[in-house]
Amino acid sequence: MTATIDLEDTWCAHNYHPLPVVLVRGEGALVWDETGRRYIDMMGAYSAVSHGHCHPRMVRALTEQAGKLAVISRAFHTAPLGPFAELACRLTGMDRALPMNTGAEAVETALKAARKWAYTVKGVPEGQARIIACRGNFHGRTIAIVGMSTVEQYRHGFGPFPGGFDLVPFGDAPALERAITPDTAAFLVEPIQGEGGIIVPPDGYLARCRELCDRRRVLLIADEIQTGLGRTGRLLACEHEGVKPDAVTLGKALGGGMLPVSLLLGKAELMDVFQPGDHGSTFGGNPLAAAVGREALQVLLDEGLIERAAQLGDWLMGRLRAIQSPLVRDIRGRGLFIGIEFDAGRIQARDVCDRLAAKGILTKDTHRNTIRFAPPLVISRELLDEAVGCLGAVLAEA
Template sequence: MNSHRITLEDRYCAHNYQPLPVVLSKGKGIWLWDENGKRYMDMMSAYSAVSFGHSHPDLVAALTHQAGRLAVTSRAFYTDQLGPFLQLLCEMTGMPQALPMNSGTEAVETALKAARKWGYKVKGIPDQQAEIIVCHGNFAGRTTTIVGFSSEAQYRDGFGPFDGGFVTIPFGDAAALEAAITPRTTAFLVEPIQGEGGIIVPPDGYLAQCREICTRHNVLLICDEVQTGLGRTGRLLACDHEGIKPDGLILGKALGGGLLPVSAFLARRDVMGVFTPGDHGSTFGGNPLAAAVGHAALSLLHDGELIAAARQRGQHLLDGLHAIRHPAIRSVRGKGLLIGLELDPAIILARSFCERLMENGLLSKETHYTVVRLAPPLVISAAEIDAALRIIEHVFATLTTPHMEGCT
């Protein structure tokens, strides 16, 4: 492999990532090509941002058409793109209002600000005393406020002092939520499935219990669906699996069609109503280019076919993984096309397994040293799922002895 571009990136870019040693230059559908022309199956989708596949023609057309008309004006003016985009977003999700931002992290920060101000202005919590409940193993972004409530030591190391006002409970434990609520509690922020935490799926009925508890205590239920939303789990929203409606909803990643950073915080009117002009903003949030692409992305989901395909293909992939018998496999878990393959680190680390997958033409990335993510674009076919399973099974077949592979 020509390592010149890797050398350049390593020299000039901060080392805040540890990429796999492949230099990608082209993408189409579920496929990626490196600079030497080798083809790889994308089983990661840029952490769900590329849910529609690379260079989807409808999305590229929306992007190029709008780029030639009007891209950025700031929210200092109305545009002809933002209203239709937010109308479709609200109608599809059943949420009354939305506030557009760029990254998922920004949308989470927006949700935190809204929850706190709602707690003070509507619920009547004394000033500066509002508490937000979060879960152990959460991942909501990288700002100092957000890493301040992370339970991952590395995300916090060296970045304090941190903002207060967060209470951490175990994920998947509704009784712990009820026990943690006090008169100062304004919101519960939760991922329906913890993505970065290792594709952790809570017990059936967990979100429905949380909904009932939050309603009874007048606490906002805010679902972070940046990774799980927009068809990824086989429903439009992961919270749809339990038929619950949150008070606040956070979307991102796939909302930008794999082309732009587009995110949004959606909420009840009384929650969104705490914002007045000048309270919050973003130069690029809701720009016409982002709105046009976001509208096109939502339109691809509107008939439900891609969502149903994610449900069916996800079950196909889960069944195929469960059929593989190897002592390195600790567990297989997930919903729709968001699947975690947990490995025994005494046999092989997830990073080493991903490197072997790469050598065999399949790209993914590990999380928490032991879990391989398998989250391909929703456009993947049944035949392509079978091809991925053959590669995964082949890599397991090469692990002939359980001797600390990748642990040296």
């Protein structure tokens, strides 16, 4: 154990179990540890580093704005916020943007908006609004959000939880239809469940959900914090089925790998329920975050990263499926958002991650005994090929 790891282990709460690697530098899809060893980042910080590490345009946007004005609060107007909100709304087809910091905050904002919409627009009796989510979801770590989680560890020891949530199986549109009542305000769904194991729903599922929500006057809120901003080969993963939600939460890659930036974007009917004083954030929409967020969106467009994710994702999926190993149970995903599930009776995903790290490939395990391959969208085909080769070697050795 290095001194760095020992110091962190001594003074930090043990709410993470990191791989024993101390990273000190990054560039593009590569990172280096304190000994100078180079690794391929196949995790992309849970999609937060889609632009790659230390992208020159992101560094420039950050430093230039930091040298002018960083934090002033929404008590005053600032120059970067309007252009950031406009670009985000135009790209997603939404009417309004509400800036926050983390993805969990964006989801909490969406829950508040949906409930107030239910009371002031739909006519649900005060205190009766319900929100439907999916089993296996991951929308964040706040008390309200883990209250609708089905992962016992996320809930254990943190109750009691707020009410008003109903859960249905992911990918099961008939179950959603049965769960909707006159008091249902919204259906909150990840187009692909990320933390749940990179679970892709059946074809047509989101389109069917859109139809049901329209018919029953229920908001469709897409959590695109991991899947959005090009990760799956489209700006939003909902676009694979031509679905336009009533609201979208964005985060992670919106910060360009620089700092936390998130948004709730929605239609005017939903977003206009907020009045001054209803909701806020000291740091949400600060000039530094707005400048970085706008540049992150612009870089996606200028560098064709969305199209790149689609092309490389198809190629990577083919290479992974060519690996013939009895240890692999399933390979699934879209774009550069791929999960490899292993036979739990024969090998553990954490063990695969440890073995990959020893070969210079970094990723992390998630639910269903799965590892994720979700590298920065700037990664080269040569680096992807190296990562696949190392995975094949690990499985052969195991």
